[in-house]
Amino acid sequence: MLHIRLETLCFIIAKAREFQAKEAVVIPEVPDSPGDDWALQVLADHRDDPCLREIEDTLAALNGRQRAELIALMWLGRGDYDLEDWEDAVDEALGDLSMRAAEYLLAHPMVSDYLEEGLIAHGYYCNE
Numbered sequence: 216m217l218h219i220r221l222e223t224l225c226f227i228i229a230k231a232r233e234f235q236a237k238e239a240v241v242i243p244e245v246p247d248s249p250g251d252d253w254a255l256q257v258l259a260d261h262r263d264d265p266c267l268r269e270i271e272d273t274l275a276a277l278n279g280r281q282r283a284e285l286i287a288l289m290w291l292g293r294g295d296y297d298l299e300d301w302e303d304a305v306d307e308a309l310g311d312l313s314m315r316a317a318e319y320l321l322a323h324p325m326v327s328d329y330l331e332e333g334l335i336a337h338g339y340y341c342n343e
Contacts (some may be wrong), residue, residue: 217337224334225341227285231320232327234266249314267321271291274317282316283308285330289320292332308320 216340224255274282279290287304290296312319320326 217284217339219277219284221334221339221341223273223277224285224288224339226329228327228330228341230266230270230273231330234264234270234321235324235327236265252291270321271317274320277316279309279313280305282313284321286303286312286316288333288337289323289326289329290333291321291336292329293323293325297338318329 219265228292234237284306286308287301289298290304290308291298291301320330334340
């Protein structure tokens with residue numbers, strides 16, 4: 216069961232798709248070295264982007280459980296977890312990871328697709 220309104224999820228998916236579709240947003244397939252915090256650099260480079268601010272503001276309004284569900288939804292959509300393991304995925308995402316959810320999610324080039332697939336696994340769809 217999801218504790219995030221469908222409208223909110225669809226808004227986040229649409230904004231993530233819009234943000235990552237911009238030409239200037241370049242997310243490397245493989246960072247130069249494992250220690251590089253390239254995700255932070257990508258976000259820092261786009262700090263003034265209104266789309267990024269909308270995503271961050273929306274995620275900041277969510278509670279910790281909801282942000283963890285958003286991360287777990289991405290994991291579900293990309294096949295890291297099955298729907299039967301939903302609560303395990305949410306538990307894994309709770310804590311530090313859910314506190315930096317925007318940074319973590321936007322570091323994944325296909326996050327909007329993964330979130331959408333996770334929604335579909337739960338039986339929900341966004342009407343675009």
